[in-house]
Amino acid sequence: MAQQQRIVVVTGGASGIGAACAEVLAQDGWKVVVADINLAQAQQVAQRIGGVAWEIDVASDASVAQAAAGIESEVGPVYGLVNSAGIIQQPLPPHELGMDAFDRVQQIDFRGTYVACREFARAMLARKAGSIVNISSVAGSRSMRLHSYSPAKAAVINMTQCLAAEWGANWVRVNAVAPGYTLTPALEGAIARGERQVDGALANSPLPRLVQPTEIANGVAFLLSDRASAITGINVPIDCGWLSGTTWDMYGGLPHTNQ
Numbered sequence: 001m002a003q004q005q006r007i008v009v010v011t012g013g014a015s016g017i018g019a020a021c022a023e024v025l026a027q028d029g030w031k032v033v034v035a036d037i038n039l040a041q042a043q044q045v046a047q048r049i050g051g052v053a054w055e056i057d058v059a060s061d062a063s064v065a066q067a068a069a070g071i072e073s074e075v076g077p078v079y080g081l082v083n084s085a086g087i088i089q090q091p092l093p094p095h096e097l098g099m100d101a102f103d104r105v106q107q108i109d110f111r112g113t114y115v116a117c118r119e120f121a122r123a124m125l126a127r128k129a130g131s132i133v134n135i136s137s138v139a140g141s142r143s144m145r146l147h148s149y150s151p152a153k154a155a156v157i158n159m160t161q162c163l164a165a166e167w168g169a170n171w172v173r174v175n176a177v178a179p180g181y182t183l184t185p186a187l188e189g190a191i192a193r194g195e196r197q198v199d200g201a202l203a204n205s206p207l208p209r210l211v212q213p214t215e216i217a218n219g220v221a222f223l224l225s226d227r228a229s230a231i232t233g234i235n236v237p238i239d240c241g242w243l244s245g246t247t248w249d250m251y252g253g254l255p256h257t258n259q
């Protein structure tokens with residue numbers, strides 16, 4: 001008898017990294033629920049990959065709880081969850097960054113990831129089977145002028161360990177992928193507004209280029225799958241080596257900057 005298709009929910013699946021995850025996971029044989037606040041765009045992605053679109057606002061506890069219950073009853077038992085819904089922020093010093101903007105980033109990027117884990121894990125824990133991948137960021141491991149986003153992503157990395165330790169006994173794995181600078185509509189918009197300097201990122205990257213969304217999705221697909229069956233609580237940077245390259249300025253920079 002053919003094995004039943006596993007169901008995975010991808011929040012933020014309508015764009016960028018989430019859309020790439022939806023595509024790669026569909027290619028890998030998952031039934032993908034593209035869950036996003038932008039339902040029209042989620043429908044386009046779902047249509048392209050043969051998946052299902054679902055409206056969700058991770059900033060609303062009620063919306064996440066409704067989506068989790070609705071997907072379970074209308075689509076089927078959810079085995080996988082990818083938390084890619086997120087927003088970025090303007091690089092501003094603290095006295096210029098409004099507290100509303102600060103709170104919004106915390107609410108979506110940190111709290112929203114937590115609430116989605118909490119609500120979708122309920123049924124996974126009951127079934128004693130599940131795999132979650134949170135999209136963190138290299139920003140969670142370095143300081144930068146993103147005084148809400150960077151701590152929010154550090155919290156996602158730590159939360160991933162907390163939840164992995166909590167839920168391992170029920171055979172639910174929780175991991176994170178930390179993208180480096182990845183060519184998505186969010187980053188392209190920030191570059192166009194002059195809020196990100198790509199030359200600086202490339203100078204610090206051992207592989208001197210930006211990351212493609214599919215390269216993040218490939219890592220997510222691995223961690224989500226049974227190939228990673230003994231892996232839980234880790235955070236995997238996929239960053240063209242950026243985290244390893246940021247300390248070379250004392251020594252004249254990375255080799256490719258001197259060629």
Ligand SMILES: NC(=O)c1ccc[n+]([C@@H]2O[C@H](COP(=O)([O-])OP(=O)(O)OC[C@H]3O[C@@H](n4cnc5c(N)ncnc54)[C@H](O)[C@@H]3O)[C@@H](O)[C@H]2O)c1
Pocket residue numbers: 011012013014015016017018035036037038056057058059083084085086087088108109112135136137138178179180181182183184185186187
């Ligand atoms: N692009 C990068 O360089 C980069 C680097 C590190 C981490 N990340 C992280 O990757 C994730 C995806 O980013 P991206 O670059 O693909 O951005 P994106 O803007 O292309 O996609 C984000 C998606 O999240 C959805 N979304 C936003 N708020 C939501 C909400 N409240 N509820 C449900 N959906 C919501 C958007 O509609 C959009 O479809 C984010 O968590 C981001 O912080 C991105």
